[in-house]
Amino acid sequence: MSVLFSPYQLGSLPLRNRIVIAPMCQYTAEDGNAADWHLIHLGQFALSGAGLLVIEATAVEDIGRITPGDLGLYSDDNQAALARVLAAIRRYSRMPVAIQLAHAGRKASRHAPWDGGQCLAPEEGAWQTVAPSALPHAAGEPPPAALDAAGLARIKSAFARAAERAAALGLDAVELHGAHGYLLHQFLSPISNRRDDAYGGALENRMRFPLEVFEAVRAAVPERMPVGMRISGTDWVEGGWDIAQSVAFAEALAERGCSFMHVSSGGVSPQQKIALAPGYQVPLAERIKAEVGLPTIAVGLVTEPSQAEAIVASGQADLVALARAMLFEAHWPWRAAAELGAQVEAPHQYWRSQPRELKALFGETRIGMR
Ligand SMILES: Cc1cc2nc3c(=O)[nH]c(=O)nc-3n(C[C@H](O)[C@H](O)[C@H](O)COP(=O)(O)O)c2cc1C
Numbered sequence: 064m065s066v067l068f069s070p071y072q073l074g075s076l077p078l079r080n081r082i083v084i085a086p087m088c089q090y091t092a093e094d095g096n097a098a099d100w101h102l103i104h105l106g107q108f109a110l111s112g113a114g115l116l117v118i119e120a121t122a123v124e125d126i127g128r129i130t131p132g133d134l135g136l137y138s139d140d141n142q143a144a145l146a147r148v149l150a151a152i153r154r155y156s157r158m159p160v161a162i163q164l165a166h167a168g169r170k171a172s173r174h175a176p177w178d179g180g181q182c183l184a185p186e187e188g189a190w191q192t193v194a195p196s197a198l199p200h201a202a203g204e205p206p207p208a209a210l211d212a213a214g215l216a217r218i219k220s221a222f223a224r225a226a227e228r229a230a231a232l233g234l235d236a237v238e239l240h241g242a243h244g245y246l247l248h249q250f251l252s253p254i255s256n257r258r259d260d261a262y263g264g265a266l267e268n269r270m271r272f273p274l275e276v277f278e279a280v281r282a283a284v285p286e287r288m289p290v291g292m293r294i295s296g297t298d299w300v301e302g303g304w305d306i307a308q309s310v311a312f313a314e315a316l317a318e319r320g321c322s323f324m325h326v327s328s329g330g331v332s333p334q335q336k337i338a339l340a341p342g343y344q345v346p347l348a349e350r351i352k353a354e355v356g357l358p359t360i361a362v363g364l365v366t367e368p369s370q371a372e373a374i375v376a377s378g379q380a381d382l383v384a385l386a387r388a389m390l391f392e393a394h395w396p397w398r399a400a401a402e403l404g405a406q407v408e409a410p411h412q413y414w415r416s417q418p419r420e421l422k423a424l425f426g427e428t429r430i431g432m433r
Pocket residue numbers: 085086087088089119120163240242243293327362363364365384385386387388
């Protein structure tokens with residue numbers, strides 16, 4: 064029996080299997096509004112048979128977008144555009160859909176990666192970015208403005224307001240983006256946070272703003288809605304954020320009702336030294352799960368069904384997220400189910416694709432599709 068294809072209960076949200084589609088920025092929104100692209104892109108994933116789909120980093124205010132093309136959930140128009148995409152997905156798929164709420168902080172105001180990812184120039188519509196401290200991400204970049212009390216309060220309520228909109232949209236869960244060097248991670252890491260007030264210095268102070276944001280979001284959505292956090296388990300920089308601090312952060316989140324930890328790494332400093340290898344971030348997830356006990360998602364260079372199966376079967380993590388492998392092969396869970404002798408849900412329009420020798424692949428899961 065495949066563990067990867069066994070059901071999992073994420074708080075009150077039932078998942079049909081342990082495969083999560085990781086959030087992936089598309090930089091293809093207009094004024095934060097989801098476009099036809101999102102219908103196509105998220106639509107294909109909704110038919111993939113994964114247990115959970117996480118919508119890309121979605122900005123809680125306009126200056127929190129990485130690029131002008133980032134998805135947003137800070138206006139009625141943003142909400143209406145996403146409602147249209149979700150209605151189409153819900154029509155054809157039962158897959159639970161989560162959203163990653165984000166603020167890019169000092170990593171905002173950039174070109175899309177395919178245009179080089181550099182900071183926008185003033186004539187290209189650059190905006191003033193914000194961060195815990197007035198330190199740019201990389202030397203030579205325009206410095207962010209250090210957030211004052213009013214700025215912190217504004218962003219905290221922007222997170223809560225976006226979470227309310229997510230609940231109103233009928234989304235199934237919220238993931239806060241506390242990883243990859245974006246605003247919440249900028250507060251956590253001593254590399255980007257040099258404040259000397261209650262929000263900087265000691266670990267307890269650096270965790271304060273991300274924890275306040277978590278509490279505000281948790282309080283803004285119905286209790287049945289899981290709220291989790293994606294973190295960078297380490298900065299991969301000497302003297303930076305590390306796994307011991309991540310464990311402390313996860314413990315503080317657990318006390319506040321966090322539903323899951325999604326464990327990635329890096330992103331706060333160009334000085335990072337990462338030794339890439341298959342499943343290279345899994346040990347970070349494993350530590351969080353073992354020491355804190357929260358439901359944990361492992362991610363990063365998981366590409367093979369047997370590899371994903373081993374991660375959940377050995378208890379290193381509860382769920383496994385895939386990003387690039389899903390872009391490459393949007394029906395990856397079908398292949399995984401075939402290789403692991405499991406079953407996966409597929410839309411009836413595609414049932415005829417079931418290989419002869421795999422008669423049971425879409426077997427009993429052929430129910431409930433409209
Ligand atoms: C196109 C693309 C966009 C991404 N956007 C996001 C994002 O919006 N939020 C996030 O937390 N990570 C983002 N990531 C990182 C992935 O979620 C994932 O953690 C990373 O790609 C490692 O997993 P993989 O080896 O399965 O691709 C993105 C990755 C890719 C390839």
